[in-house]
Amino acid sequence: MVDVSAKPETAREAVARAIIKMKPATLSAVRRGDAPKGDVLGTARTAGILAAKRTSELIPLCHPLRLTKVDVTFDDRRGNGTLGVEARVRTVDKTGVEMEALTAVTVAALTVYDMVKALEKGVTIAKVELVEKSGGKSGHWRR
Numbered sequence: 001m002v003d004v005s006a007k008p009e010t011a012r013e014a015v016a017r018a019i020i021k022m023k024p025a026t027l028s029a030v031r032r033g034d035a036p037k038g039d040v041l042g043t044a045r046t047a048g049i050l051a052a053k054r055t056s057e058l059i060p061l062c063h064p065l066r067l068t069k070v071d072v073t074f075d076d077r078r079g080n081g082t083l084g085v086e087a088r089v090r091t092v093d094k095t096g097v098e099m100e101a102l103t104a105v106t107v108a109a110l111t112v113y114d115m116v117k118a119l120e121k122g123v124t125i126a127k128v129e130l131v132e133k134s135g136g137k138s139g140h141w142r143r
Helices: 024-032 040-053 098-116
Strands: 010-021 067-075 082-093 124-134
Touching: 010 098, 024 082, 024 098, 040 067, 040 082, 040 098, 067 098, 082 098, 098 124
Parallel strands: none
Antiparallel strands: 010 082, 010 124, 067 082
16 A cells, blocks of 8 residues: 555545446336336445445555545436446545546446346446546546
8 A cells, every 4th residue: 555644635536437338228217217126326326425435445455535525427318228327536635536436437337237137138338437537746637
């Protein structure tokens, strides 16, 4: 683990995204909230938030951080059964929240998969990526 004790606490934010591809009929069930396991997006949002909070338990060399905000949102405007997932994570701490945002978006996407697999086995999770980060020594970065 890297020693961050000499670093100043600064406001930091990271945004990560993922794409989930499924049949349009499966996405319609997700939108209606009538998938076999219930409210897919609400459950996936909660799972993503919980995952962000537990990132240091999952990724061995991540520091535990005091998260001040975790927001997980979904966007299905792309059409053809494509669902976008975005996680935005904030903190005021000594190190960044990129891993927390990436963990949140990944676990949210995996939760969507788990909740729709009874409807469709061929769901694909793709393009998990950091989109933007700000704060700290390296400043602002955007993909």
